Amino acid sequence: MGYTIAEKIIKSHLVSGEMTPGADIGLKIDQTLTQDATGTMAYLEFEAMGIPRVKTERSVAYIDHNTLQTGFENADDHRFIQSVAKKHGIYFSRPGNGICHQIHLERFSKPGKTLIGSDSHTPTCGGIGMLAIGAGGMDVAVAMGGGEYHINMPKMTRINLTGRLRPYVSAKDVILEVLRIMSVKGGVGKIIEYGGEGVKTLTVPERATITNMGAELGATTSIFPADEVARQFLKAQGREEDFTELYPDGDAHYDEIIDIDLSSLKPAAAMPHSPDNVKPVSDIGPIKIDQVLIGSCTNSSLTDMLKVAEILKGRTVHPDVSLGIAPGSKQVFNMLADCGALSVLIASGARILECACGPCIGMGQSPNSGGISLRTFNRNFEGRSGTQDAGIYLVSPETAAASAIAGVLTDPTTLGGELKISVPAKFTINDNMIDPPAPESEADKIEILRGPNIKPFPQSKPLDDMTQGRAVLKTGDNITTDHIMPAGAKILPYRSNIPYLSKFCFGSVDPDFSDRCKEAGGGFIIGGANYGQGSSREHAALVPLYLGIKAVIVKSFARIHKANLINAGILPLTFENEADYDGISLNDELVLSDVKNGIKSGSIILHNKTTGKDINLAADLTDRQKDMMLAGGLLNYTKKNS
Ligand code: MIC
Numbered sequence: 001m002g003y004t005i006a007e008k009i010i011k012s013h014l015v016s017g018e019m020t021p022g023a024d025i026g027l028k029i030d031q032t033l034t035q036d037a038t039g040t041m042a043y044l045e046f047e048a049m050g051i052p053r054v055k056t057e058r059s060v061a062y063i064d065h066n067t068l069q070t071g072f073e074n075a076d077d078h079r080f081i082q083s084v085a086k087k088h089g090i091y092f093s094r095p096g097n098g099i100c101h102q103i104h105l106e107r108f109s110k111p112g113k114t115l116i117g118s119d120s121h122t123p124t125c126g127g128i129g130m131l132a133i134g135a136g137g138m139d140v141a142v143a144m145g146g147g148e149y150h151i152n153m154p155k156m157t158r159i160n161l162t163g164r165l166r167p168y169v170s171a172k173d174v175i176l177e178v179l180r181i182m183s184v185k186g187g188v189g190k191i192i193e194y195g196g197e198g199v200k201t202l203t204v205p206e207r208a209t210i211t212n213m214g215a216e217l218g219a220t221t222s223i224f225p226a227d228e229v230a231r232q233f234l235k236a237q238g239r240e241e242d243f244t245e246l247y248p249d250g251d252a253h254y255d256e257i258i259d260i261d262l263s264s265l266k267p268a269a270a271m272p273h274s275p276d277n278v279k280p281v282s283d284i285g286p287i288k289i290d291q292v293l294i295g296s297c298t299n300s301s302l303t304d305m306l307k308v309a310e311i312l313k314g315r316t317v318h319p320d321v322s323l324g325i326a327p328g329s330k331q332v333f334n335m336l337a338d339c340g341a342l343s344v345l346i347a348s349g350a351r352i353l354e355c356a357c358g359p360c361i362g363m364g365q366s367p368n369s370g371g372i373s374l375r376t377f378n379r380n381f382e383g384r385s386g387t388q389d390a391g392i393y394l395v396s397p398e399t400a401a402a403s404a405i406a407g408v409l410t411d412p413t414t415l416g417g418e419l420k421i422s423v424p425a426k427f428t429i430n431d432n433m434i435d436p437p438a439p440e441s442e443a444d445k446i447e448i449l450r451g452p453n454i455k456p457f458p459q460s461k462p463l464d465d466m467t468q469g470r471a472v473l474k475t476g477d478n479i480t481t482d483h484i485m486p487a488g489a490k491i492l493p494y495r496s497n498i499p500y501l502s503k504f505c506f507g508s509v510d511p512d513f514s515d516r517c518k519e520a521g522g523g524f525i526i527g528g529a530n531y532g533q534g535s536s537r538e539h540a541a542l543v544p545l546y547l548g549i550k551a552v553i554v555k556s557f558a559r560i561h562k563a564n565l566i567n568a569g570i571l572p573l574t575f576e577n578e579a580d581y582d583g584i585s586l587n588d589e590l591v592l593s594d595v596k597n598g599i600k601s602g603s604i605i606l607h608n609k610t611t612g613k614d615i616n617l618a619a620d621l622t623d624r625q626k627d628m629m630l631a632g633g634l635l636n637y638t639k640k641n642s
C-alpha cells in the first residue's frame with residue numbers, strides 16, 4: 001500500500017516507533033521556530049539542557065507577540081532572546097519583521113521537511129508541503145538540542161477539493177466549512193491532507209490560511225501537496241532550489257475522506273465564541289458592527305491585503321466602525337507600499353498597525369463594551385480580545401472589508417463583479433531584519449542579557465506514590481488555554497515570570513482559583529471534553545505546576561496541552577466512564593494511590609473521600625510518556641537519558 005504525503009515525510013524522519021495510528025513515534029526535526037511569548041521559556045529550558053549549539057538545520061526565533069512594550073518587560077525578553085539566539089546558533093527575526101508563521105512560510109519553509117514551533121499555528125507551513133507541527137516550548141528546546149520530537153502516529157484524513165472558489169469567496173471560507181463539518185475537536189489525533197482537482201486553484205498563501213486554522217480542529221497538522229503552484233511560490237521568493245515535489249501515492253490509504261466542492265461555498269463566519277460555530281454570512285444577516293480587524297497569521301499575506309485594498313479603493317470606512325489592518329510581514333508591508341495599495345488602505349481611513357500578532361492576542365485594539373468585532377483571525381474565544389463581553393466573528397478578508405464599509409456584516413459577493421488583483425511574479429526580498437547567529441568560534445564571548453522580569457521556571461519533581469488534595473477547580477467542556485492562562489496586554493508581558501502570572505490563572509473562569517490553590521497547597525483540576533484546546537503555551541501547564549496541581553482529570557484532552565502537562569510532570573487522567581465526572585464536586589477531598597503502578601498499567605483508582613466512592617481513571621500514556629511521568633517531566637527525563 002502507498003503512502004499519504006504526511007506518511008512520506010514521517011517515514012523519512014522516523015527515528016523511533018512504528019507508523020501505526022496511535023503508536024508513539026519519534027521524529028527527526030529539521031527546523032524549529034519560536035515566538036517571544038513562548039520563546040523566553042523555551043530558551044531558558046534549552047539553556048537548562050546545557051547544549052551549546054542547536055543541532056537543527058534551521059532554528060529561528062521570532063519577535064512578534066509582545067510588541068506593545070508598555071513597560072520594560074517585553075523589551076527585556078526581546079534582548080534575552082536575541083542574545084541567546086546569537087550565542088546558540090539561532091536566526092533572530094527582529095521585532096518589526098512580522099508574524100512568525102507568515103515569515104517562515106515566505107523565507108524558510110521547505111516541502112518535505114519537518115518543522116516544530118512553540119506556537120499552535122506552526123502548521124501554516126503545511127501550505128507548502130512541510131510537516132509543520134505546533135508543540136510546547138520544552139519539546140522545541142529538546143528538538144533544538146537534536147532530540148526526537150514525539151507524537152502519537154496520527155490517523156489520516158483526506159479533504160478532497162473540487163471546483164473553484166467563486167469571486168469574493170475565500171480560503172478562509174474553506175477552513176470555516178471544514179470547522180463546521182469537523183468541529184473544534186474533530187481533528188484530534190489526525191493529520192488533515194488536502195487533495196483533489198481543486199487544490200491547484202489555490203495559491204500557497206491561500207493554502208496556508210487553511211492549514212493555519214487546522215489548528216482550530218485540534219489536528220496534529222494539515223498539509224497540501226507540493227506542486228507547481230508551490231514551486232512558483234518559492235521561485236517568487238527567490239528560493240526555487242528549496243522546492244521538492246510531493247504528492248500522495250495513488251493507493252495511499254486515508255481513514256476518513258471529506259469532499260468539499262469549492263464552487264458551492266459561500267462567505268461564512270464563525271460566531272461567538274468558538275471557531276466551529278460557523279454559518280453563512282447571508283444567514284446571519286446584516287448585524288451592526290463596531291470593529292473590523294484584518295491581519296494575524298491566518299490572513300495577512302500580500303494576496304489578502306491586495307484584495308482588501310481593492311474592495312476599499314475609493315471608499316471610506318463606515319463612521320461607526322474602527323478598521324485596523326496589520327500586514328503579516330515586512331515583505332508584505334513593503335510590497336503594499338511599493339504598489340500603492342498601502343496608500344489606498346490609509347485613504348479609506350484604516351488604522352494601520354504594526355506587522356505583528358497585536359489584537360489577535362489581545363495586545364491592543366480591544367473592542368468597546370458589548371462590541372461586535374469582525375476579525376480575519378483564527379480564534380474567537382470569549383475574552384481573548386481583551387473585552388470580556390465582546391462578540392468576535394471570524395471572517396475572510398473580503399467579508400471584513402465589505403462589512404467595514406457597510407457598517408454591518410455584509411456578504412462580499414453582493415459587491416458583484418470580479419475581485420481582480422495582481423500579485424507580482426517576484427517578491428521583494430530583503431532579509432535585513434533576520435540576524436544570523438554568531439559563528440561558533442565566537443559564541444563564548446556572547447553574554448546572555450537577562451532582565452529582572454526573567455524568573456526561573458518551576459521545576460517538576462517525580463510524583464509521590466500517593467497523592468491527595470482537593471478538587472480545586474471543576475470546569476465544563478472545551479476549556480481553552482486562554483481560559484487557563486490568559487494573555488492580553490496586561491498579562492502577556494509576564495510570560496517569563498511564572499510567580500506573577502500565577503495570579504491570573506483561570507481568572508475568567510474562577511477568580512478565586514489561584515488563591516484557593518495557594519491556600520490548599522495545590523490539588524486536582526476536574527474538567528470536561530477537549531480540555532486545553534487552542535494554543536501551545538506551556539504556561540498553561542507550568543503555572544498550574546507552580547500552583548501545586550498534581551493531576552488534571554477530564555473527559556478528554558487537546559493534543560498539545562496534554563503533551564505540555566506531561567512535559568511539566570502533571571498527570572493527565574481521563575474518566576474511564578464519562579458519567580463519573582458528575583461524581584466529583586468542587587472542594588471534594590480526593591486521593592490517588594499506587595500512582596507509580598497506575599502510570600505503568602494505565603489505570604488508576606481515585607478515591608473521593610468526600611463521597612466515599614471510587615472512580616476508575618485512565619492514564620492514557622505511551623511508554624515514553626510513562627517514563628517521563630515517573631522521571632518527573634521532560635527535562636528530568638532528558639537529563640536522565642542523556
Ligand atoms: C495564540 O494564538 O494563542 C498564541 C498566542 O499564538 C499561542 C502561543 C502563546 O500563547 O504564546 C499559540 O497559538 O500557541
Ligand code: SF4
Nearest residue numbers: 121296297357360361
Ligand atoms: Fe499570533 Fe494570533 Fe497567529 Fe497566535 S494566532 S501566532 S497570536 S497572529
